[in-house]
Amino acid sequence: MKTAKAKTAAPSISQPVWCQRCCIRIAPYDLRTVYQGRDYHRDCFVKLSQENGKARKN
Ligand SMILES: [Zn+2]
Numbered sequence: 001m002k003t004a005k006a007k008t009a010a011p012s013i014s015q016p017v018w019c020q021r022c023c024i025r026i027a028p029y030d031l032r033t034v035y036q037g038r039d040y041h042r043d044c045f046v047k048l049s050q051e052n053g054k055a056r057k058n
Contacts, residue, residue, distance in 0.1 A: 021048050 017026045021044040026032050031042035040048065 019044050021045070 017032065017039045018024070019026050019041045020038040021040055024041075026039060026041055033040045033042050033045040035045060
């Protein structure tokens with residue numbers, strides 16, 4: 001008998017992810033923000049939102 005329970009229970013983080021702003025790969029342990037289907041470092045997304053924010057007041 002073969003034991004067919006040898007499946008690797010890997011999470012869905014198998015694919016490398018690149019930041020859409022700085023083009024540096026986002027490590028699995030990095031803080032990541034997904035916005036409109038694109039991945040950013042959290043810090044990069046903050047800067048990006050500030051650049052595109054046009055000084056919008058809250
Ligand atoms: Zn980045």
